[in-house]
Amino acid sequence: xxxxxxxxITTFLMTLPLVIILVFFSIYPFVxxxxxxxxxxxxxxxxxxxxxxxxxxxxxxxRAWESIGRTFLYVFVSVSGEFVVGLGLALLVKGKFKGVIxxxxxxxxxVAPIAVGIIWRLMYDPVFGIINQILAKIGIQGKNWLADxxxxxxxxxxxxxxxxxPFIFLILLAGLESLPKECYEGxxxxxxxxxxxxxxxxxxxxxxxxxxxxxxxxxxCFKAFDKIWILTGGGPSDVTEIISxxxxxxxxxxxxxxxxxxxxxxxVGFIVIYNLSYMGFLRxxx
Amino acid sequence: xTRRINLKKLVPSxxxxxxxxxxxxxxxxxxxxxxxxHLDIMLRPILFTPTLKNYVDLFFTQTSNFPRYMLNSLIVAxxxxxxxxxxxxLSAYGISRSEFVxxxxxxxxxxxxxxxMVFPVAFALPFYKIAQxxxxxxxxxxxxxxxxxxxxxxxVWMLKGFFDQLPxxxxxxAFIDGCSIFGVFWRVAMPIxxxxxxxxxxxxxxxxxxxxxxxxxxxxxxxxxxxxxGIAGLCQQYMVEWxxxxxxxxxxxxxxxxxxxxxxxxxxxxLTMGIGIKE
Numbered sequence: 001x002x003x004x005x006x007x008x009i010t011t012f013l014m015t016l017p018l019v020i021i022l023v024f025f026s027i028y029p030f031v032x033x034x035x036x037x038x039x040x041x042x043x044x045x046x047x048x049x050x051x052x053x054x055x056x057x058x059x060x061x062x063r064a065w066e067s068i069g070r071t072f073l074y075v076f077v078s079v080s081g082e083f084v085v086g087l088g089l090a091l092l093v094k095g096k097f098k099g100v101i102x103x104x105x106x107x108x109x110x111v112a113p114i115a116v117g118i119i120w121r122l123m124y125d126p127v128f129g130i131i132n133q134i135l136a137k138i139g140i141q142g143k144n145w146l147a148d149x150x151x152x153x154x155x156x157x158x159x160x161x162x163x164x165x166p167f168i169f170l171i172l173l174a175g176l177e178s179l180p181k182e183c184y185e186g187x188x189x190x191x192x193x194x195x196x197x198x199x200x201x202x203x204x205x206x207x208x209x210x211x212x213x214x215x216x217x218x219x220x221c222f223k224a225f226d227k228i229w230i231l232t233g234g235g236p237s238d239v240t241e242i243i244s245x246x247x248x249x250x251x252x253x254x255x256x257x258x259x260x261x262x263x264x265x266x267x268v269g270f271i272v273i274y275n276l277s278y279m280g281f282l283r284x285x286x
Numbered sequence: 287x288t289r290r291i292n293l294k295k296l297v298p299s300x301x302x303x304x305x306x307x308x309x310x311x312x313x314x315x316x317x318x319x320x321x322x323x324h325l326d327i328m329l330r331p332i333l334f335t336p337t338l339k340n341y342v343d344l345f346f347t348q349t350s351n352f353p354r355y356m357l358n359s360l361i362v363a364x365x366x367x368x369x370x371x372x373x374x375x376l377s378a379y380g381i382s383r384s385e386f387v388x389x390x391x392x393x394x395x396x397x398x399x400x401x402x403m404v405f406p407v408a409f410a411l412p413f414y415k416i417a418q419x420x421x422x423x424x425x426x427x428x429x430x431x432x433x434x435x436x437x438x439x440x441x442v443w444m445l446k447g448f449f450d451q452l453p454x455x456x457x458x459x460a461f462i463d464g465c466s467i468f469g470v471f472w473r474v475a476m477p478i479x480x481x482x483x484x485x486x487x488x489x490x491x492x493x494x495x496x497x498x499x500x501x502x503x504x505x506x507x508x509x510x511x512x513x514x515x516g517i518a519g520l521c522q523q524y525m526v527e528w529x530x531x532x533x534x535x536x537x538x539x540x541x542x543x544x545x546x547x548x549x550x551x552x553x554x555x556x557l558t559m560g561i562g563i564k565e
Contacts, residue, residue: 010467014380017373018442025435026401029412036411092302104310110546111313112496114514115535118521119316122528128327130315166309223405226498230521247407252503257411264408275403
């Protein structure tokens with residue numbers, strides 16, 4: 001018995017470094033973020049408590065609202081697109097194409113967001129980009145994909161879908177291949193069409209995995225910054241300015257760190273509520 | 287009849303190979319571009335003479351800080367990985383093996399997961415302020431501290447998963463032989479999960495190597511600037527040099543490719559932190 005308590009004290013001590021790191025480098029910064037949110041923090045001048053001034057500024061800040069709306073659109077369209085293509089691809093590949101070909105599918109996910117940005121900026125280039133070259137060959141007038149305010153956001157979303165479809169694919173494929181074969185054989189004997197099998201077997205059996213995949217994709221998608229920064233920098237005329245880019249600009253271009261912190265805090269609050277409700281949902285499903 | 291069967295097989299395969307081309311060819315395209323001269327990029331002949339000029343320009347020009355950026359990235363990513371694996375290894379084992387009062391372990395894991403959810407920019411802002419007050423702006427130290435903090439959740443969750451799967455019988459045997467708990471951790475548990483720990487380390491290294499936002503905020507000069515910020519700088523120069531940018535993107539991505547070959551089996555698990563994914 002003494003041996004056991006001794007052991008559990010030691011294992012507790014083993015977690016101490018983590019606790020210390022979390023307290024100093026995550027709880028303290030988080031408290032500091034809250035303090036910053038209610039102050040005007042200007043580089044070189046320091047703190048000045050301003051009460052709810054940032055809240056009023058936020059309510060009147062049309063650009064912030066627009067960028068939040070845009071972020072939701074960006075996340076929703078990207079994740080839906082990734083899901084549809086990823087699921088389709090996983091169904092096509094299931095049980096086939098082992099080895100190198102599968103690895104090729106996941107290449108985009110492995111390329112760093114910065115490099116993805118460069119690759120696509122080059123491909124989207126109206127003059128030497130490969131996309132407009134191909135379109136010209138089949139007689140279509142190419143567009144200025146990243147500089148046209150009407151389509152720039154969609155061009156950026158395509159890149160996001162391109163990069164992260166493999167993630168959904170990888171997870172759904174693992175799920176599909178672990179489904180019990182007997183169900184399918186039974187359905188076949190009972191004369192179910194492949195569409196019926198898909199709707200009544202595959203989707204319900206896969207739903208926990210689908211939920212997990214969508215959860216992580218959505219969570220990460222909200223954080224997008226690097227790719228868009230390289231592709232458009234938030235332009236043209238702010239049409240690709242999602243919230244993280246707006247926060248960066250407010251804080252470091254307009255030098256309003258207090259207000260930037262307030263916007264960041266709002267987004268953190270939103271993400272936490274979203275994730276908690278999603279996790280509650282997840283727990284019921286699994 | 288035979289025709290119909292062929293069609294049924296042909297259509298999915300065709301769709302698959304078209305998608306495969308869309309997914310994998312852009313990277314091949316950027317690699318090819320990196321071996322082209324500026325003239326070839328503009329005139330775009332199908333056949334071109336490969337040149338190493340872009341790479342030579344990046345690495346060996348007097349004014350180019352590229353090697354310096356690369357070294358910075360390497361130091362920052364490597365050191366943060368070492369810290370993360372050390373701390374996360376110990377604590378993941380602790381969390382996995384001990385019974386905590388008041389669900390402290392759950393609270394700890396929950397906080398760790400929360401860290402992963404938070405916008406990087408929400409942590410970058412206070413870190414910027416801390417760095418400023420400690421006079422650490424534009425240093426590698428603050429980058430290492432930041433990467434250790436934001437990437438530790440990931441490592442803790444992954445390693446805890448590995449330790450949870452480890453049968454306790456091995457450890458009990460070692461206890462009976464008179465091993466201390468640190469001894470068991472270091473001599474028994476760690477070696478058994480070593481392949482998982484290496485995969486975790488590689489994934490954490492990749493996260494640090496690819497990070498952009500915080501480095502953009504903190505770094506100003508070649509003293510601490512990492513590769514990502516350096517490459518982004520190339521994009522914003524008034525004369526866009528596609529060849530050089532393509533070369534930079536290639537160089538930047540190759541190590542990630544090589545490393546990811548080793549962690550392929552862990553990728554799905556890693557990216558969802560092991561939640562809900564069976565092997």
